[in-house]
Amino acid sequence: MSSTAHHPDGQPLRSDAERNRGRIIAAARTVFGRDGLGASMASVAREAGVGIATLFRHFPVKEDLVAAVFADRMDAYVTAVDEALDDTDPWGGFTGFIEAICAMQAADRGFADVLTMTFPAAEAFEARRAEAYQGFLELITRAKRSGHLRDDFASQDLILLLIANAGVVNFAGEFAPDTWRRFVALLIQSFQAPARGPLPDPPEDDALYQAMRRAGPAGPSTQERPGGD
Amino acid sequence: MSSTAHHPDGQPLRSDAERNRGRIIAAARTVFGRDGLGASMASVAREAGVGIATLFRHFPVKEDLVAAVFADRMDAYVTAVDEALDDTDPWGGFTGFIEAICAMQAADRGFADVLTMTFPAAEAFEARRAEAYQGFLELITRAKRSGHLRDDFASQDLILLLIANAGVVNFAGEFAPDTWRRFVALLIQSFQAPARGPLPDPPEDDALYQAMRRAGPAGPSTQERPGGD
Numbered sequence: 001m002s003s004t005a006h007h008p009d010g011q012p013l014r015s016d017a018e019r020n021r022g023r024i025i026a027a028a029r030t031v032f033g034r035d036g037l038g039a040s041m042a043s044v045a046r047e048a049g050v051g052i053a054t055l056f057r058h059f060p061v062k063e064d065l066v067a068a069v070f071a072d073r074m075d076a077y078v079t080a081v082d083e084a085l086d087d088t089d090p091w092g093g094f095t096g097f098i099e100a101i102c103a104m105q106a107a108d109r110g111f112a113d114v115l116t117m118t119f120p121a122a123e124a125f126e127a128r129r130a131e132a133y134q135g136f137l138e139l140i141t142r143a144k145r146s147g148h149l150r151d152d153f154a155s156q157d158l159i160l161l162l163i164a165n166a167g168v169v170n171f172a173g174e175f176a177p178d179t180w181r182r183f184v185a186l187l188i189q190s191f192q193a194p195a196r197g198p199l200p201d202p203p204e205d206d207a208l209y210q211a212m213r214r215a216g217p218a219g220p221s222t223q224e225r226p227g228g229d
Numbered sequence: 230m231s232s233t234a235h236h237p238d239g240q241p242l243r244s245d246a247e248r249n250r251g252r253i254i255a256a257a258r259t260v261f262g263r264d265g266l267g268a269s270m271a272s273v274a275r276e277a278g279v280g281i282a283t284l285f286r287h288f289p290v291k292e293d294l295v296a297a298v299f300a301d302r303m304d305a306y307v308t309a310v311d312e313a314l315d316d317t318d319p320w321g322g323f324t325g326f327i328e329a330i331c332a333m334q335a336a337d338r339g340f341a342d343v344l345t346m347t348f349p350a351a352e353a354f355e356a357r358r359a360e361a362y363q364g365f366l367e368l369i370t371r372a373k374r375s376g377h378l379r380d381d382f383a384s385q386d387l388i389l390l391l392i393a394n395a396g397v398v399n400f401a402g403e404f405a406p407d408t409w410r411r412f413v414a415l416l417i418q419s420f421q422a423p424a425r426g427p428l429p430d431p432p433e434d435d436a437l438y439q440a441m442r443r444a445g446p447a448g449p450s451t452q453e454r455p456g457g458d
Contacts, residue, residue, distance in 0.1 A: 116400065160397060160412050167396025168389060171345065175440045176432030183389050185428050190419035199414050203405030211404045 021058050024048045028069045032110035036170070037066060037117070037217060062217035066114065067122035073111045074128045077101060081135035091148035094139045095188050098158075102165050102184045106177065112166040116159065117216030118209065150195040154202040159212070161187055250287050253277045257298045261339035265399070266295060266346070266446060291446035295343065296351035302340045303357045306330060310364035320377035323368045324417050327387075331394050331413045335406065341395040345388065346445030347438065379424040383431035388441075390416055 027048035031039045041062060045055040059065040080100040087093030105112035119125055136158060143149035164187075165180055172179035190196075256277035260268045270291060274284040288294035309329040316322030334341035348354055365387060372378035393416075394409055401408035419425075 157411075157415070160408065163396050163400045164393035164412065167392050171392045171440050171444060172432060172436070173440060173443070175443075176436035178429060179389065179432045181429040182386075182431055183393065185426070186386070186419040187415065189425040190415040192425055196418040196421055197414070200407065200410040202411055203401060203408045207401070207405035211400050211402060214402070214404075215400060 017058075020048075020050055020054055024050060024055055024058055024065070025068050028065050029110075032066070032069060033108060036109055037113045041065075061121055063119040063121040066217060067119055067125035070111055070114050071125065073104065073108065073114070074125060074132075076104065077115070078128055078132045078135070080104075081132045081139070084139055085135055085142075090139075090142035090146040094143040094149060097136070097139055098161065098188060099184060101162070102180055105162070105165050106169050106180050109170055109173075112162075112169050113215070115162045116166055116212060118212040119216055120213070144193075148193055150191060150193045152195060152199055153191055156202040156205065156208055157191070159208050160202075246287075249277075249279055249283055253279060253284055253287055253294070254297050257294050258339075261295070261298060262337060265338055266342045270294075290350055292348040292350040295446055296348055296354035299340055299343050300354065302333065302337065302343070303354060303361075305333065306344070307357055307361045307364070309333075310361045310368070313368055314364055314371075319368075319371040319375040323372035323378060326365070326368055327390065327417060328413060330391070331409055334391070334394050335398050335409050338399055338402075341391075341398050342444070344391045345395055345441060347441040348445055349442070373422075377422055379420060379422045381424060381428055382420055385431040385434065385437055386420070388437050389431075 024044065028044045031044050031047050035043070041055055042052055044065070045052045048055070055065075059068070080097055084093040084097035084100075087096060101115065105115060118129075133155075137155055140149065140153060140155060144151060144153065161184070165184060168180050168183050253273065257273045260273050260276050264272070270284055271281055273294070274281045277284070284294075288297070309326055313322040313326035313329075316325060330344065334344060347358075362384075366384055369378065369382060369384060373380060373382065390413070394413060397409050397412050
């Protein structure tokens with residue numbers, strides 16, 4: 001028998017605050033998964049069965065809630081990069097990583113959006129993303145050096161792919177859930193060396209960052225505050 | 230001097246109803262162009278300076294309004310197919326058509342969405358779309374026969390491209406307005422024969438149609454009725 005204090009129902013004792021926090025995160029996972037990250041804080045509070053004031057006490061800005069909900073997915077994202085870097089075949093590692101993260105997008109509509117947004121207020125979350133991105137840059141370098149990835153592939157092309165695939169996943173939904181596989185296969189073939197022709201320049205990193213900020217919950221269109229919902 | 234009756238300000242006399250209709254369409258063009266087709270009927274009424282009841286008297290369902298706003302774009306879409314069919318180079322016609330419609334998406338966010346939706350209630354509008362689609366099937370046949378388009382290209386791949394490009398256009402917006410050019414160039418290269426590898430099967434036409442219906446204003450998530458806004 002453990003010495004931890006238990007409720008009569010066998011659960012360890014937890015404060016109301018802890019219980020509410022867990023309930024909110026679980027509810028947000030459901031709501032974001034179903035409706036995307038555009039879902040309102042009010043609908044998360046309703047799903048959790050807590051008041052909106054309680055929700056905002058735990059998560060003053062939506063970014064905090066998003067980061068709490070998707071922390072494990074972001075960890076899986078970093079793991080996918082690490083595994084790809086362990087692949088002794090640079091092209092196999094590169095394409096395997098792309099397929100893995102696109103599969104993650106297909107499995108979770110909310111996470112599909114998270115990958116195309118940025119949450120500056122959620123610093124630890126963004127640090128993990130930056131870590132994955134550094135690994136991806138290394139995957140690019142290795143795949144180019146192996147001669148299998150076109151020389152003019154740019155890191156920005158990953159963002160384009162994630163944006164595009166989020167659109168395909170959200171559109172096809174349960175009607176044609178495997179559509180993304182064909183779409184991503186086409187794009188991977190387009191990345192393959194030798195290039196079949198020149199490409200227009202990629203967008204500037206800074207421009208994409210601004211677009212990711214706007215797309216996220218800190219952006220103007222989905223900004224929410226207590227009472228504003 | 231014309232014999233048409235004029236207002237003192239020189240405009241031809243028009244009934245209030247006609248004036249309101251024109252004002253609503255112009256307002257909807259502005260609102261859809263700015264906020265996408267998810268914009269509410271109420272926001273169109275506000276922009277037009279008419280009551281919501283007046284708006285619904287002219288356009289009982291949102292599909293009618295969308296069709297009225299985008300009739301000229303849909304005509305341009307059909308024209309783009311016709312011009313591509315006139316091209317003596319089948320591959321040039323095929324790729325030129327894709328670039329033309331993706332440019333139309335980039336120039337008008339609302340139309341970018343229209344191309345990935347369907348509006349069953351707007352029959353004349355949908356007939357034009359069907360006409361363009363028939364032309365596109367002919368473009369595919371010719372481009373394959375010329376040996377430049379991969380044999381396993383499916384008409385459904387056009388829908389995937391339009392969905393994906395709508396996502397890229399909406400995401401990059403004014404921050405990186407030319408991003409779509411690189412993205413579309415990559416996809417066109419992936420369509421080129423010979424294929425670099427096999428592809429997973431395309432989604433069924435019927436599944437894509439259902440997804441287009443859901444995405445449109447007749448779909449469940451954006452359905453609006455007077456009083457529901």
